[in-house]
Amino acid sequence: MGIKKSVFGVLPFLGILFCPLHAEESWTFAILGDTQWASEVCTPIEGTSDTLCLSGDSLSGYRNPNSVAVDFIHQIQERLILNHKPKFLVLLGDFGDDVDVKSVQTRVTWAQELYDAQIGVFPVRGNHDEGPFVAKEFLRVFPQTRTGEMNQTPTDAFLWTDSAQIHPRLIPGSTSFKIGSHFSSPSCAVGRSYAFQESGATFIFLDPYMDSRAASCPVADQISWVDSVLKAKGGANVPAFVFGHKPLIGACHEDNLFGDNPSVDSLNTTRFMKTLVDHGVRLYIAGHEHLLQHSIIEEPGDGGLQLQQAIFSGASWKFYPSLIPTIDEKFNVPAFGKTREVALGQELGYVGYQIVQVEGERVEITSWGAPTGVMIGELIEAPNLKEQWSVRRVWGWSSRGKQTLLAPNASLTSLSDSFLGTSVRVLSGIWKTSKKDFSRRAFSALASTDWRIFSGLKSAAWTLWGLEKENGSLETPSFALAMSFNAEGLTSESIGELCLMRQEANNYWGCAGKDNLLRRPWQETDPVGTQGLDLEKNEAWAVVDQGGTYAVGVQGTLKNATRNKKQMHSYKKEKRRFFDLLGRQSK
Incomplete structure (x- = not known):
């Protein structure tokens, strides 16, 4: 069972095991889901059979070029830089709506805001980042998936300017820095699927999409590599985070991490879940659904394996509901005679990001969100969310x-x-x-x-x-x-x-x-x-x-509390500066 009492919880007399309690340092990373924007918006012309199509970027005030939600990205990254100061940001895929090299280039251009603040970026591709050309560009503009070296974007990948002269910085920074160690990849997805260690935690990113030769690497073929990475992390109580774009069971999309719906490939679904649970992984993290949903997923068979799943909302222009009947009910009940998902929480119509605090064996996740005014549907413009942010959920776990x-x-x-x-x-x-x-x-x-x-x-x-x-x-x-x-x-x-x-x-x-x-x-x-x-x-x-x-x-x-809450990641002490969408420095 993935949901069970830790052995430490039933051995309170082994006090010597808990000596590090006083001195563990905490650090944070952030997570952001899909960042798509409409490439074009089409409406029927009344009284005719014709349709009028306009650029989604132009309708939003030229603030979301190349089908990327730049306006939301900028607002969220401003909060990360000025308020949260994470060590790095995880991107859960679907950088833009168009399956296009320009979408990837636009997304990496706007990562420069984070690089300039010494915040790293670790991306994984989604289904809107599919295809050989995007795969090749992904590896070129995100070399950190192999080495951890940040701020290495090739000069010709920057798309600083669109028709409205919108850009985050007039001059990009140039100082590189490194995050992570012990990088590895499966042989069939080098640099697209990858893993690394940072500050005592392990991170795994799963990419089943095409490489530059149009060859795919299904997640089923990556499970042995995942197992080898988790074996090396130093014990079941060492935190590990596993990311992919698609969930194990979705809310509004039938397709999932292993195929067209959650009832297919039950053997490898169980293998994957067992690999994570056996090595102490508490949570699988995905995007794809354009909503916030937290649940418990049970394996297809009768072995009783359970694993938490978090589907994180991002900063897209479109918002989906969960379906009636659920994807779980539609496919798993006929196939296995049972539902496999237990609902723990859900929120629709919010743009959001996650702040994950790691403190030794303790993990706490804070979900930040802002209402968009659209619970189900699509936005034309990105609203100003500055006064709208609030904590939506706080949850976590610890081996103690x-x-x-x-x-x-x-x-x-x-x-x-x-x-x-x-x-x-x-x-x-x-x-x-x-x-x-x-x-x-x-x-x-x-x-x-x-x-x-x-x-x-x-x-x-x-x-x-x-x-x-x-x-x-x-x-x-x-x-x-x-x-x-x-x-x-x-x-x-x-x-x-x-x-x-x-x-x-x-x-x-x-x-x-x-x-x-x-x-x-x-x-x-x-x-x-x-x-x-x-x-x-x-x-x-x-x-x-x-x-x-x-x-x-x-x-x-408690003025003399000995628990060390100091962030492991250091930042410059001078006043932080930030630039708006037109390159103007904030006061």
């Missing part, structure tokens, strides 16, 4: 915690756990949300947890992800939470200052409850906000309706 799949109305008490002398008990609560996906499926929840140590606390810190009832909200079903604390050296007066705390911004820890602290055990009738101390059990408790990170201590800012 566990993952629990909760069906609707399942009890939350199964989330109880212990670690290095601290026990956490979920005393009440059920998973329930009124939200459903567009295909009318009820959402299950994948509750994931982590444990960490902070100096200045009276317990280990416990993180809970995955119980939010809807996108863009922190609210979870209400539940009573109790955590044990170490009372050694505490007086009756100092114990009275303790509470169950939740970590907030800037390392501030506030009491999780809102009411006065009670000195008694939790009672079933206690409403949200009630909090107290059970001194017989040495537990602090509260009734809460949010996930996040909890611990026992005295509320306030």
Whole structure:
């Protein structure tokens, strides 16, 4: 099973295994899905059989040349450079809508904004980047897929100017830099499918499309290479990320990573999933569907293998819904007598990107999104999203915690756990949300947890992800939470200052409850906000309706916390500059 409790979660007495908890450094990378724009927009001429077709670029104010969503790309990359500062950006394919060399050149031209900020780019092709000419140009303009060397775009590949004189920089930067090591590729897709290691994590990109000789390399022929890469990553708890353009089971497209629909090639689908699960890979990441969707995928057979799948929205001009009946129901039920997908979350009509924070064995994914005003359909112009961005979902996993799949109305008490002398008990609560996906499926929840140590606390810190009832909200079903604390050296007066705390911004820890602290055990009738101390059990408790990170201590800012939150990737300290679409420097 891919969704299971880590061995570390059931061996809390092996404290020596967790020494690195204090010193792990965190770093981030970003993910962006499809970036297509309409090449042309055609409308029927009333009263005639004729059609009027206009350039999609011209209709959008000449801001999206060569079928590439440059306007959205620019807005997102501005946020990456000024707000998030990731080490690199992963592109999930479909750089433009036209299967054309100019689309690839336009996309790499706009990568220059990132290169100039010392942010790398690692791309994988999609079905709109198919064909031998595009394959040849892809390898020429993205040499980093073989070496990790960034900012090596050939001079003749830059498409700085279109009919409106739009370009991100008047003069491109020239300093190269390198990200990654241990690069490899399968022999049938050198530089198109590739893998590398960076900062203790492994990254794999899968490309089944044509090479420069019009020969393809199906993913089925790459599984042995994937297995060899994952064997070398240093253990099941070392994070690994696997990317491809097409999902295992789509939302609105029948085709998938292995063929025309998710029921074909069940043997290699199972081989692929087993390879990932056996090596501790938690998640397969794809684009292609123009929406945000998180789910659990089960293998075609009866072996019980499960793997998370994330379909990430990008910055395209078109927005799709999931289908009714679902792709899963249409093909997998007739073929295998069962559905193979469990819905965890979905969002339509948003442009979005992902920020992935890696901290040792802990991974946290934050989905940022902005509404476009079109839930299903197509845009003519790219709206200004500057004031529209918000966090839509935050979720993650860690080998120190566990993952629990909760069906609707399942009890939350199964989330109880212990670690290095601290026990956490979920005393009440059920998973329930009124939200459903567009295909009318009820959402299950994948509750994931982590444990960490902070100096200045009276317990280990416990993180809970995955119980939010809807996108863009922190609210979870209400539940009573109790955590044990170490009372050694505490007086009756100092114990009275303790509470169950939740970590907030800037390392501030506030009491999780809102009411006065009670000195008694939790009672079933206690409403949200009630909090107290059970001194017989040495537990602090509260009734809460949010996930996040909890611990026992005295509320306030932990000034001497020893967990190192410093980014591994360094940046220049001078004021950051950014240029708008017309090459003008932002203030």
